[in-house]
Amino acid sequence: MVCATVKAGAECAFMTKAGCGYNGGTCHPIVEQCEGCQRTVEFPAGKFCSSYPNPSIKWKTSSCNFATHTKVEAQSQQKINPLKASKRNNKKK
Numbered sequence: 001m002v003c004a005t006v007k008a009g010a011e012c013a014f015m016t017k018a019g020c021g022y023n024g025g026t027c028h029p030i031v032e033q034c035e036g037c038q039r040t041v042e043f044p045a046g047k048f049c050s051s052y053p054n055p056s057i058k059w060k061t062s063s064c065n066f067a068t069h070t071k072v073e074a075q076s077q078q079k080i081n082p083l084k085a086s087k088r089n090n091k092k093k
Contacts, residue, residue: 001015001016001017002015003015003020003027004019004020005019005020005025005026005027006026006027006043006045006046006048007027007041007043007045007048008043008044008045010041010043010050012027014027014053022053022054023054027048027049027053027054028048028053028054028055028056029045029046029047029048029055030047030048030049030055031055031056031059033055033059033063033064033067034047034049034055034059034064034067036069037049037064037066037067037068037069038068038069039051039066039067039068049066051066052064052066
């Protein structure tokens with residue numbers, strides 16, 4: 001349905017005939033870490049995330065998985081035991 005609270009005119013999954021069904025009854029504005037993200041949308045009530053109604057929760061534990069302005073760091077490669085690796089290679093032959 002179309003939002004009738006803070007994101008007037010935008011499609012919202014939480015909007016019902018009885019009003020906003022999100023926790024607290026309204027979407028929350030973006031936090032400082034969201035600045036520069038392509039998913040932020042500006043409305044007369046302020047800047048909001050187009051993907052998630054409460055961005056501060058996404059940034060609480062680590063970086064937001066919806067963020068377009070951050071890069072995911074590659075995990076360090078796991079150490080391989082050379083003895084086990086050679087046994088695996090010999091087993092395949």
